Amino acid sequence: MMRFTSWAVALFIAVMAAGCTYDDLESLGTPFDCNTIDVGYGADILPLVADHCQGCHSGGSPAAGIGFEEYADIAGHAETMLDRMDRSPDDPLLMPQSGKLDSCSIVRFSAWIDAGKPNN
Numbered sequence: 001m002m003r004f005t006s007w008a009v010a011l012f013i014a015v016m017a018a019g020c021t022y023d024d025l026e027s028l029g030t031p032f033d034c035n036t037i038d039v040g041y042g043a044d045i046l047p048l049v050a051d052h053c054q055g056c057h058s059g060g061s062p063a064a065g066i067g068f069e070e071y072a073d074i075a076g077h078a079e080t081m082l083d084r085m086d087r088s089p090d091d092p093l094l095m096p097q098s099g100k101l102d103s104c105s106i107v108r109f110s111a112w113i114d115a116g117k118p119n120n
């Protein structure tokens with residue numbers, strides 16, 4: 001009985017520790033009140049990108065040479081954009097550089113990609 005308990009505790013600690021090392025969509029999970037069904041380009045994706053990305057990624061000389069202004073630009077770079085948003089908070093590649101977005105925004109961006117990036 002003692003033995004089993006120690007193993008269970010060790011396993012629990014190992015699982016918790018592993019959970020802390022990964023900061024990706026799987027460990028973020030989907031917040032229970034996060035709507036991932038109704039994600040629209042015009043209502044959700046474009047406003048998110050406008051608020052958090054276009055400050056640098058727009059205009060005549062956008063950051064990294066990529067503007068995220070038109071549907072084609074955003075849809076064409078969506079996977080790379082998600083990759084840059086879904087990083088550890090201390091990763092220098094994290095976007096936006098000012099700080100990681102809330103998990104629901106990131107999960108919703110991912111859901112939009114999974115839905116086939118509808119231009120709705």
Ligand code: HEC
Binds near residue numbers: 064093
């Ligand atoms: C404060 C300015 C700033 C903001 C805001 C910003 N970026 Fe960036 N971004 C940069 C700079 C500078 C680079 C080039 C350096 C690098 O790759 O990290 C870059 C590079 C990138 C790249 C890599 C492009 C490539 O070809 O490798 C992606 C993708 C990206 N940003 C996505 C985003 C997304 C998505 C957002 C919003 C959630 C965002 N960025 C917000 C400044 C910004």
